[in-house]
Amino acid sequence: MKVRLEPAPVRGFRFAGVSAGLRNEPGRLDLGVIAADWPVAAAGVFTTNLVKAAPVIVAHQHVRRGRLQAIAANSGSANCFTGNAGLKLAHDSAKALAGALKCAPELIAPCSTGVIGRAYNLARYRSGIREAVAMLGPDRLGDFARAIMTTDTRPKTASMVLELGGAEVTIAGCAKGAGMIEPKMATMLAFIVTDAACAAPMLRHTLARALPASFNAITIDGDMSTNDTLLLMASGAAGNRPLRGREVGAFEAAVAAVADALARELVRDGEGATKLVTVEVRGARTAAEADRVARQIANSPLVKTAFFGCDPNFGRILMAAGKAGVALDLERLEVSLGGIKLASRGALRVGALERAAAQMKKREFGLLIDLKQGKGAASIMTCDLSFDYVKINAEYTT
């Protein structure tokens, strides 16, 4: 099973991305549509931030029934903290796409990303939707991925093809990220579609299985968006027989692989990020404790600036681990950076620092902490904290 970081056609789905003039940048794609040829099985997960954007509320309502026909996603406005008018705007947006596709509004998931506290122009949105529906094509997932970008520097897509239930099944997806990213029990704006025949309960289960090691295992700045959304739709156009036994596992693993590829792309393109660092904690008493230690390290500004400076700053790693509220045995724990053991048996291996610093010049490396207390393990992908993170976020307009 090989995931490619490119879009792929998925039978039963068409895509579009257009410039609807929702942003103040003429010509920039800002509205995307993913449409199934008929109502299909769907599942979704949403932000756990207690401030939820209007489209999150509406999309959640609609996908709960297990069926969707299309997704409309815009950038330029998050439609969050927009009160009842924002809720109406989200409903009207769903209706606009439903009208153009001639389906029920409850089959549409509206999604928005961009500035909080600002609505978008409904008239422009409607005419954008008409244009997008007229342009829908099987090869335009890349355009859709472009339309949902905010401070992303590039579109993020992933796809894979596998044999399943006697048919060739394609899974393809896209995501947008860049900042305000520590999804926890939810995820970023991400969409995955497949032509596999799969009922909604299995899709929900598949998302639940795919999340912990993909979108929920990344952090860019520890900030959690109000609009995080992940939707999964399955058209059934591949014509496979119902999946069972190992096939279910294979399907879940494939969706998880696509989700993981998209999640990694989000971190690689984190605001100002120059490095992707996988923080792995092993040997904790429980997986939950391992996760707490890993997240404290992955979110520590002092650790992240040290990553940026290619500085194997063991003290900061230890400090961050100590914040997690997990008792550590300093005499036993081992820390490796880029494959170089920095500390073991309670002592820093001073000679190792220089070699670790050399490894940190790579664009991707790992930080491994073995607590030597048990079998609990967790892994979090993070990026460094650079001048450009500050630059991008000090200058991004309200």
Place this chain on the structure above:
Amino acid sequence: MKVRLEPAPVRGFRFAGVSAGLRNEPGRLDLGVIAADWPVAAAGVFTTNLVKAAPVIVAHQHVRRGRLQAIAANSGSANCFTGNAGLKLAHDSAKALAGALKCAPELIAPCSTGVIGRAYNLARYRSGIREAVAMLGPDRLGDFARAIMTTDTRPKTASMVLELGGAEVTIAGCAKGAGMIEPKMATMLAFIVTDAACAAPMLRHTLARALPASFNAITIDGDMSTNDTLLLMASGAAGNRPLRGREVGAFEAAVAAVADALARELVRDGEGATKLVTVEVRGARTAAEADRVARQIANSPLVKTAFFGCDPNFGRILMAAGKAGVALDLERLEVSLGGIKLASRGALRVGALERAAAQMKKREFGLLIDLKQGKGAASIMTCDLSFDYVKINAEYTT
């Protein structure tokens, strides 16, 4: 009661700061001593990070008895993750000062700050201690404050004089900070001495009262040091009669005012900080909920970069508030920045943004969120996240 940001002589105490050669910077002060003329009442609070430096363990043991005669504090090495050798080093350091002052080692609190995982040279430390003791003087608190600086750009001192129990009482202190600062239940390296006559239990109570609104109400980067220490010593040389009733409250308030002044100084001089922002949450159901919301906002990298950019980014404030796990009523909450109301009744006051941006150009301003749910309130002081925070921390050597 007026706190001055300057050192002051305190009867019964002498101070020194010398260059012991513990850092690789010839001539830079790196070892300080605060010595009482006799064993005096003392109290301390220490980091709650589960990774504790050796001097924290030793100082905690020694101050537990309620009496200290002196403090020895060095920069250049945190003496943390230094194993049993580090523990011995902390004990030997206490012994060195005890020998020079001719008192029991249990009356000495050793404190260290600097790089983690590295010990300091004991021979240099000992000769530095001898030199410092020979130089002890009532006017040298400023030298001491200088000796404990790491990435601080200036020494931080505060003092006040008040009438108490029929005597003139002086309270003076100093602190070092700069990075790795979100003390929570503990505090940074900070020392406060007074000539008031005060028993150890009252000093402990005074610290417990002073902490929540001072050292525990600040954050620079949400990172918690392994060496956080706050010590309070009272010589009794002021000759006041035992404090009671309102006098106890007045003493506590005075110590709290000195602690608050030092805490503010820490934030003003936070690594790369250009602004001090007081995040105040009112109208929460409980003080604990208010504190959670305030800390999420005060620690959000997206909010802090917006402060740096003078960007009244309401969306990020809302996003950060929503992460706190506290249910918010978006239709009712009010948000003011620099005294300008940004949002009320569920809507952003767009015209206010420009005026708020102008207020944010000041070096100090407030962010007020009224949740309109109850009477719980909390206030956290934070700073902005600037290019220089990244620069300082990407370049600070391991």
